Amino acid sequence: MPPRLLEVTDVTVVGGGPAGAASAIRLAQLGHRVVLVERAERGRPHVGESLPPTVLPLLQTLGVGERVEAARFLRPRGAIVQWDGLLRDVRDDARDEPGFQVDRGRFDALLLDAACACGVTLLQPVAAAEPQRDGGAWTVPLRDRRVVRSRVVVDARGRRSMAGSQPATAALYAYWRDVNHIDPRTRVEAARDAWYWGAPLPDGSFNATVFIDAARCAGVPRAQRALLYRELLAESTLLRSLLNESSP
Incomplete structure (x- = not known):
């Protein structure tokens, strides 16, 4: 046919x-x-x-700003950042609207x-x-x-896409439950061979993601990737303490 x-x-x-x-x-x-x-x-x-505050004008242009606000997603202000061995508390300007955690x-x-x-x-x-x-x-x-x-x-x-290419970075992630987090801010951390991103989500879960060189995952079986993910999380200063008593 x-x-x-x-x-x-x-x-x-x-x-x-x-x-x-x-x-x-x-x-x-x-x-x-x-x-x-x-x-x-x-x-x-x-x-x-994560949607940063800079996305707000675009949402208004698209006519969806009120719909997104009505969805009652989390709206954290700033982030907790561990970079170059220094812990930083990055805060958005209190006069500006916060972004969204959707x-x-x-x-x-x-x-x-x-x-x-x-x-x-x-x-x-x-x-x-x-x-x-x-x-x-x-x-x-x-x-x-x-x-x-x-x-x-x-x-x-x-x-x-037609212009797409194989990524140089791989993301290993899981959604964790019963995480002992205090506030909804994003966590960002740099390590020698990886960087970490974590944030609570509207359903009460916590997304903990580890970004590494894609070559480290090439051809690695799923079970071994899960083991690598947990080993890398154990090296994180910001995420390790949050996830000690949680499960993905």
Whole structure:
């Protein structure tokens, strides 16, 4: 059965994460017809939960500022930073609004709902093959045998995009329960061969992430990665004390 043409549109956005959804919303606001293609089910968990205060003007431009505030995500001020052997208490200006610590499943769904409200055609869940140049236009074949044709393609798939590359850094992470943390601020720490990021999330869990050279994980079985993750956490000054009596 040959593929059938879904529709001709102005812009096809491939990837429904925050970057893709924000692009689709803004393009629709500017009067373009937009089709947004996302391969994953709505509400999937995802890392990348911290939104700094600098994102607030963008949320307002996209018309989602009030929706994000109504979602009652955590709003920490500043961070606790261990860098070059020095402990710093980094505080945002009290006169400014704080950023957000979001639940990515809920946040991503919120942006997709806003895109649909702007008139964006959302195709989800459906995977897209590589966009193909076709004369003066682009075609995006979908795995369900449909095709979207448009003048412009926005490839917002991150590392899977046409311009993507293999990461130089790998992130090992887990969501911990019953963490003995005092405040909602982000923890950031640098070590000799790794750096650490940790933050409490709206559901009461704590995301503890270790960033290392990707070569250290290449070809390593899952169980060994979990062991490496715990060994690295044990070397962290900021996260070790928080996670001693917790479990992922």
